[in-house]
Amino acid sequence: MKNKISFIISDITNKGGTERVTALLSNILSSNIENAEVEIFSLQKKHANPFYFLSNKISVKYGNGWRYYSLLSYLIFCKKNKHKVIVESMGRLSLECGILAKAIRLHDIYFHEHVGLNSFKKAIQLIKIFSYYMAKKVIVLTSHDYNLLTTKYGIKNVIQIPNINPFDTSNNIIKPYDQRENIVIAVGRFTEQKNFNELIEIWHEANIPNWTLYIIGDGPNKRILEKAIAGMSSIKMFKTTDEICNYYNAAKIYAMTSLYEGLPMVLIESQSFGIPSVAYDCPTGPAEIITDNVNGFLIPFKNRELFIQKLRKLTSDDNLSNIFSTNAIKNSRKYNADAIIHKWISLLGI
Incomplete structure (x- = not known):
């Protein structure tokens, strides 16, 4: 049958x-x-x-x-x-x-x-x-x-x-944290929901030397964002790719300023590559994935000053970043397929 x-x-x-x-x-x-x-x-x-x-x-x-x-x-x-x-x-x-x-x-x-x-x-x-x-x-x-x-x-x-992490990082594909570049990464559709405009403003105000913000995605607000970053050499935009793991493996920090979420896949994915996060505590999702001051910083919604402060903290404190990185990998394991798929099989009764 x-x-x-x-x-x-x-x-x-x-x-x-x-x-x-x-x-x-x-x-x-x-x-x-x-x-x-x-x-x-x-x-x-x-x-x-x-x-x-x-x-x-x-x-x-x-x-x-x-x-x-x-x-x-x-x-x-x-x-x-x-x-x-x-x-x-x-x-x-x-x-x-x-x-x-x-x-x-x-x-x-x-x-x-x-x-x-x-x-x-x-x-x-x-x-x-x-x-x-x-x-x-x-x-x-x-x-x-x-x-x-x-x-x-x-x-x-x-x-x-919860969502299943699409990446199997158990086979040593993770690049050692101390061998990565000074990159902050943000991934998502270029829509109002993801609030990339505010992230760009935050990055401009933070003014962190020798670091680059990568924004990866596509969507209706692409031209608006391109205009916003014009003349800003420390921000680069890239199209959505099925090789996103290469970007995760290069980055040291994940930044999220979304207005709302469900359970953001990008936070789960980035954690599996050992990337600590700085994210707004928007409704809902980030608080389910990020434990504040353990595997990243969870920022009260729209507290831009604190977001900038914590972003600067992670970019300047290698020891803290390495601790957060290790904890992020540990936390991501609860989203592995083996831990979740049996729940679906049981639910469907098959």
Whole structure:
């Protein structure tokens, strides 16, 4: 008997954390589950192919035409063929799928929420909470969201499963910390959410000699950021790449000024390469990964002066940076695939 699993996502061809997680989870489930039949349904197709690697065991389908017709047609197909459906949601997708699944009496549907509930406006929060009753299970990334949903709202069908680190750093691919360059790295989509404009301002104010800030990504705000760094020789921008590990291996510090997150993959990834972080304690995620003054500095949200102070501290104190680096590697191990995949297998009952 086939174990049929379908992932629904807005656009698998995009370059971002949700797409990376979906590709990684699909690959791992397809190789770890006996008689697995894994499929990805992408509502949109902005680019020719998925950006992140997908095993040839995984089939990909794309929506065409009206959004809701595409979703409804695919959910009917999943019900008819007895698929377990996992909705990879950053906002409205779980609500849309929940309403349609309820209408056709599709019960084997799971919402995988990639953005913390508090990141949305109050009205949207209430709508999303309503939609959670339509799912068999709601998977959240952080203990913050788990406690919020179960305690404040009394939702019982919630489980916390963190993201899986896509990098296996156990095979000595990590470059020794003291052999790296004086690079601070930041990775992500060039959108308002990631707040790279403020990071650029912080870097300019910090004025740290002999250090360079690398910003790696792509997105709609690219030209705005290029204009912001014009004439600043200590900041370099690079396009998103599937060889991001080379940048992680060169850097000594990770900087994050996001306005909101879910459970930021980039912090997990960078920690696995022994990179200590300086990050705003935005809702939600950084506080789940960074232990302040142990593997990095967690800065109260929007406290720019303290951010600059701690950034200067890490760039000038090699002994502290090395201690943080060692602790970052240790902390990252709890996000290894072996530690997490069994939770998914148990959840899906396969």
